Amino acid sequence: MNKLLSVVVVACIALLFSGIVNAQAEQQIKTEIQKRLGANVKVKSVTAAPVPGLYEVLVGNEFFYTDASAKYLIQGEIIELASGKNITEQRQADLNRIKWADLNQANAIKTVRGNGSRQLAVFSDPNCGYCKRLEKSMQQLENVTIYTYLIPILSADSTQKSKQIWCAADPYKAYVDWMINGISPSGKSDCNTPLDKNLAFAKTYGITGTPTLFFTDGSRFPGAVQIADIEKKFSSLK
Numbered sequence: 001m002n003k004l005l006s007v008v009v010v011a012c013i014a015l016l017f018s019g020i021v022n023a024q025a026e027q028q029i030k031t032e033i034q035k036r037l038g039a040n041v042k043v044k045s046v047t048a049a050p051v052p053g054l055y056e057v058l059v060g061n062e063f064f065y066t067d068a069s070a071k072y073l074i075q076g077e078i079i080e081l082a083s084g085k086n087i088t089e090q091r092q093a094d095l096n097r098i099k100w101a102d103l104n105q106a107n108a109i110k111t112v113r114g115n116g117s118r119q120l121a122v123f124s125d126p127n128c129g130y131c132k133r134l135e136k137s138m139q140q141l142e143n144v145t146i147y148t149y150l151i152p153i154l155s156a157d158s159t160q161k162s163k164q165i166w167c168a169a170d171p172y173k174a175y176v177d178w179m180i181n182g183i184s185p186s187g188k189s190d191c192n193t194p195l196d197k198n199l200a201f202a203k204t205y206g207i208t209g210t211p212t213l214f215f216t217d218g219s220r221f222p223g224a225v226q227i228a229d230i231e232k233k234f235s236s237l238k
Contacts, residue, residue, distance in 0.1 A: 026048065029070045030045070036070065037059070042059065050087055054078075056091070060206075063088055063095075065078070076088075100216045103121055103201075109149075113144050118234050119216050120145070120146050122138075122148050122212070123207050123210055124210050126178060127154045127157060128210040131211045138230075148172075151198045151199055152199075153210065154210075161178065167190070167191040211225075213225055215234075
Protein backbone atom coordinates (compact mmCIF):
# COMPACT_ATOMS: atom_id res chain seq x y z
CA MET A 1 0.00 0.00 0.00
CA ASN A 2 2.82 2.38 0.95
CA LYS A 3 4.63 1.52 -2.28
CA LEU A 4 1.50 2.28 -4.33
CA LEU A 5 1.05 5.57 -2.51
CA SER A 6 4.67 6.48 -3.22
CA VAL A 7 4.19 5.78 -6.93
CA VAL A 8 1.10 7.99 -7.03
CA VAL A 9 2.90 10.83 -5.25
CA VAL A 10 5.87 10.61 -7.61
CA ALA A 11 3.54 10.60 -10.63
CA CYS A 12 1.72 13.69 -9.33
CA ILE A 13 5.01 15.51 -8.75
CA ALA A 14 6.17 14.57 -12.25
CA LEU A 15 2.96 15.91 -13.78
CA LEU A 16 3.22 19.11 -11.79
CA PHE A 17 6.86 19.59 -12.78
CA SER A 18 6.00 18.86 -16.42
CA GLY A 19 3.27 21.48 -16.28
CA ILE A 20 5.65 24.05 -14.84
CA VAL A 21 8.26 23.30 -17.50
CA ASN A 22 5.67 23.56 -20.27
CA ALA A 23 4.36 26.84 -18.88
CA GLN A 24 7.89 28.24 -18.77
CA ALA A 25 8.56 27.13 -22.34
CA GLU A 26 5.33 28.70 -23.56
CA GLN A 27 6.15 31.97 -21.80
CA GLN A 28 9.66 32.03 -23.30
CA ILE A 29 8.26 31.43 -26.79
CA LYS A 30 5.63 34.13 -26.27
CA THR A 31 8.33 36.59 -25.19
CA GLU A 32 10.50 35.75 -28.21
CA ILE A 33 7.60 35.91 -30.69
CA GLN A 34 6.45 39.22 -29.24
CA LYS A 35 9.98 40.63 -29.58
CA ARG A 36 10.19 39.56 -33.22
CA LEU A 37 6.72 40.78 -34.20
CA GLY A 38 7.19 44.17 -32.56
CA ALA A 39 5.15 46.33 -30.21
CA ASN A 40 2.41 47.00 -32.75
CA VAL A 41 1.33 43.34 -32.70
CA LYS A 42 -0.17 41.91 -29.51
CA VAL A 43 0.53 38.25 -28.82
CA LYS A 44 -2.27 37.15 -26.49
CA SER A 45 -1.10 33.65 -25.71
CA VAL A 46 1.16 30.76 -26.69
CA THR A 47 0.14 27.17 -25.91
CA ALA A 48 1.29 23.75 -27.02
CA ALA A 49 -0.43 22.63 -30.22
CA PRO A 50 -1.75 19.07 -30.67
CA VAL A 51 1.18 18.40 -33.02
CA PRO A 52 4.45 17.65 -31.15
CA GLY A 53 6.99 20.45 -31.55
CA LEU A 54 4.41 23.05 -32.60
CA TYR A 55 2.94 25.85 -30.52
CA GLU A 56 -0.30 27.72 -31.08
CA VAL A 57 0.12 31.50 -31.18
CA LEU A 58 -2.93 33.72 -30.67
CA VAL A 59 -2.50 37.16 -32.24
CA GLY A 60 -5.61 39.30 -31.97
CA ASN A 61 -8.37 36.88 -32.93
CA GLU A 62 -6.24 34.77 -35.26
CA PHE A 63 -4.27 31.59 -34.71
CA PHE A 64 -0.77 30.96 -36.00
CA TYR A 65 1.82 28.33 -35.18
CA THR A 66 5.51 28.40 -34.32
CA ASP A 67 8.31 26.01 -33.44
CA ALA A 68 9.98 25.59 -30.04
CA SER A 69 12.70 28.09 -30.94
CA ALA A 70 10.20 30.71 -32.19
CA LYS A 71 12.17 30.90 -35.42
CA TYR A 72 9.22 30.38 -37.74
CA LEU A 73 5.65 31.71 -37.80
CA ILE A 74 3.33 29.35 -39.65
CA GLN A 75 0.01 30.43 -41.11
CA GLY A 76 -2.37 27.61 -41.96
CA GLU A 77 -4.67 24.94 -40.59
CA ILE A 78 -4.04 21.73 -38.70
CA ILE A 79 -6.29 18.90 -39.90
CA GLU A 80 -6.40 15.53 -38.19
CA LEU A 81 -6.29 13.06 -41.07
CA ALA A 82 -7.83 10.11 -39.21
CA SER A 83 -11.03 12.00 -38.43
CA GLY A 84 -10.89 14.83 -40.95
CA LYS A 85 -11.34 17.27 -38.07
CA ASN A 86 -10.08 20.78 -38.72
CA ILE A 87 -8.49 21.54 -35.36
CA THR A 88 -7.63 25.14 -36.23
CA GLU A 89 -11.18 25.85 -37.38
CA GLN A 90 -12.56 24.38 -34.16
CA ARG A 91 -10.20 26.48 -32.05
CA GLN A 92 -11.23 29.58 -33.99
CA ALA A 93 -14.91 28.76 -33.41
CA ASP A 94 -14.26 28.30 -29.69
CA LEU A 95 -12.44 31.64 -29.55
CA ASN A 96 -15.32 33.43 -31.28
CA ARG A 97 -17.98 31.86 -29.09
CA ILE A 98 -19.87 34.02 -26.62
CA LYS A 99 -22.35 33.33 -23.83
CA TRP A 100 -25.86 33.91 -25.13
CA ALA A 101 -26.80 35.25 -21.68
CA ASP A 102 -24.25 38.06 -22.11
CA LEU A 103 -26.44 39.59 -24.82
CA ASN A 104 -28.70 42.24 -23.31
CA GLN A 105 -31.91 41.76 -25.26
CA ALA A 106 -33.21 45.13 -24.09
CA ASN A 107 -30.58 46.73 -26.36
CA ALA A 108 -31.90 45.01 -29.49
CA ILE A 109 -34.77 45.46 -31.89
CA LYS A 110 -36.85 42.34 -31.36
CA THR A 111 -39.08 40.66 -33.89
CA VAL A 112 -40.99 37.39 -33.49
CA ARG A 113 -42.35 35.22 -36.29
CA GLY A 114 -44.57 32.21 -35.72
CA ASN A 115 -43.93 30.62 -32.35
CA GLY A 116 -40.54 32.37 -32.08
CA SER A 117 -38.91 29.21 -30.74
CA ARG A 118 -35.65 29.61 -32.66
CA GLN A 119 -33.48 32.52 -31.53
CA LEU A 120 -30.89 34.51 -33.43
CA ALA A 121 -28.94 37.71 -32.74
CA VAL A 122 -27.67 39.96 -35.53
CA PHE A 123 -25.25 42.88 -35.25
CA SER A 124 -25.99 45.28 -38.07
CA ASP A 125 -25.10 48.69 -39.46
CA PRO A 126 -27.92 50.45 -41.39
CA ASN A 127 -25.52 51.38 -44.19
CA CYS A 128 -24.09 47.87 -44.59
CA GLY A 129 -24.97 46.37 -47.96
CA TYR A 130 -24.42 42.81 -46.76
CA CYS A 131 -26.73 43.50 -43.80
CA LYS A 132 -29.44 44.57 -46.24
CA ARG A 133 -28.97 41.39 -48.24
CA LEU A 134 -29.13 39.29 -45.09
CA GLU A 135 -32.22 41.05 -43.78
CA LYS A 136 -34.02 40.47 -47.05
CA SER A 137 -33.21 36.76 -47.07
CA MET A 138 -34.06 36.37 -43.37
CA GLN A 139 -37.65 37.27 -44.18
CA GLN A 140 -37.92 33.60 -45.23
CA LEU A 141 -37.25 32.35 -41.70
CA GLU A 142 -40.23 30.99 -39.79
CA ASN A 143 -40.80 30.34 -36.06
CA VAL A 144 -37.92 32.59 -35.15
CA THR A 145 -37.09 35.41 -32.73
CA ILE A 146 -34.51 37.81 -34.11
CA TYR A 147 -32.67 40.33 -31.96
CA THR A 148 -31.06 43.07 -34.06
CA TYR A 149 -28.29 45.04 -32.38
CA LEU A 150 -27.49 48.27 -34.19
CA ILE A 151 -23.78 49.12 -34.24
CA PRO A 152 -23.07 52.19 -36.40
CA ILE A 153 -19.46 51.54 -37.42
CA LEU A 154 -19.37 52.61 -41.07
CA SER A 155 -20.05 56.35 -40.98
CA ALA A 156 -21.59 59.27 -39.11
CA ASP A 157 -24.70 58.74 -41.21
CA SER A 158 -24.90 55.21 -39.80
CA THR A 159 -25.19 56.75 -36.34
CA GLN A 160 -27.92 59.13 -37.46
CA LYS A 161 -29.93 56.39 -39.15
CA SER A 162 -29.49 54.05 -36.17
CA LYS A 163 -30.82 56.72 -33.82
CA GLN A 164 -33.82 57.46 -36.04
CA ILE A 165 -34.63 53.76 -36.40
CA TRP A 166 -34.39 53.13 -32.65
CA CYS A 167 -36.44 56.24 -31.79
CA ALA A 168 -39.23 55.37 -34.25
CA ALA A 169 -42.64 54.37 -32.93
CA ASP A 170 -42.04 50.92 -34.48
CA PRO A 171 -38.26 50.40 -34.67
CA TYR A 172 -38.48 47.08 -36.51
CA LYS A 173 -40.77 48.54 -39.19
CA ALA A 174 -38.44 51.52 -39.59
CA TYR A 175 -35.48 49.14 -39.85
CA VAL A 176 -37.10 46.90 -42.48
CA ASP A 177 -38.46 49.88 -44.42
CA TRP A 178 -34.91 51.14 -44.79
CA MET A 179 -33.00 47.88 -45.18
CA ILE A 180 -35.40 46.23 -47.64
CA ASN A 181 -37.63 48.93 -49.12
CA GLY A 182 -35.16 51.81 -49.22
CA ILE A 183 -37.42 54.16 -47.24
CA SER A 184 -35.11 56.41 -45.25
CA PRO A 185 -35.83 56.66 -41.54
CA SER A 186 -37.16 60.03 -40.42
CA GLY A 187 -38.32 61.64 -37.25
CA LYS A 188 -36.58 62.28 -33.98
CA SER A 189 -33.16 60.97 -33.07
CA ASP A 190 -32.80 62.39 -29.57
CA CYS A 191 -34.28 59.56 -27.52
CA ASN A 192 -32.17 57.34 -25.28
CA THR A 193 -30.51 54.65 -27.41
CA PRO A 194 -28.38 51.61 -26.61
CA LEU A 195 -25.92 52.35 -29.41
CA ASP A 196 -22.97 53.09 -27.10
CA LYS A 197 -23.65 49.91 -25.14
CA ASN A 198 -23.86 47.89 -28.36
CA LEU A 199 -20.59 49.37 -29.61
CA ALA A 200 -18.90 48.61 -26.29
CA PHE A 201 -20.14 45.02 -26.46
CA ALA A 202 -18.88 44.71 -30.03
CA LYS A 203 -15.44 45.97 -29.00
CA THR A 204 -15.26 43.59 -26.03
CA TYR A 205 -16.17 40.55 -28.14
CA GLY A 206 -14.19 41.47 -31.24
CA ILE A 207 -17.17 42.17 -33.51
CA THR A 208 -15.43 44.24 -36.16
CA GLY A 209 -17.70 43.71 -39.16
CA THR A 210 -21.37 43.56 -40.03
CA PRO A 211 -23.45 41.56 -40.26
CA THR A 212 -22.37 39.21 -37.47
CA LEU A 213 -24.79 36.54 -36.27
CA PHE A 214 -24.90 34.64 -32.98
CA PHE A 215 -26.87 31.54 -32.06
CA THR A 216 -28.01 30.35 -28.62
CA ASP A 217 -24.98 28.06 -28.27
CA GLY A 218 -22.79 31.16 -28.57
CA SER A 219 -21.43 30.32 -32.02
CA ARG A 220 -20.66 33.18 -34.37
CA PHE A 221 -21.33 33.42 -38.11
CA PRO A 222 -19.79 36.48 -39.81
CA GLY A 223 -21.12 37.94 -43.04
CA ALA A 224 -24.26 37.57 -45.10
CA VAL A 225 -24.88 33.93 -44.22
CA GLN A 226 -27.00 31.85 -46.58
CA ILE A 227 -30.46 30.89 -45.29
CA ALA A 228 -29.61 27.23 -45.87
CA ASP A 229 -26.67 27.57 -43.47
CA ILE A 230 -28.84 29.32 -40.88
CA GLU A 231 -31.44 26.54 -41.12
CA LYS A 232 -28.72 23.92 -40.86
CA LYS A 233 -27.40 25.57 -37.71
CA PHE A 234 -30.86 25.76 -36.19
CA SER A 235 -31.32 22.06 -36.88
CA SER A 236 -28.06 21.23 -35.11
CA LEU A 237 -29.29 23.02 -31.98
CA LYS A 238 -32.35 20.80 -31.54
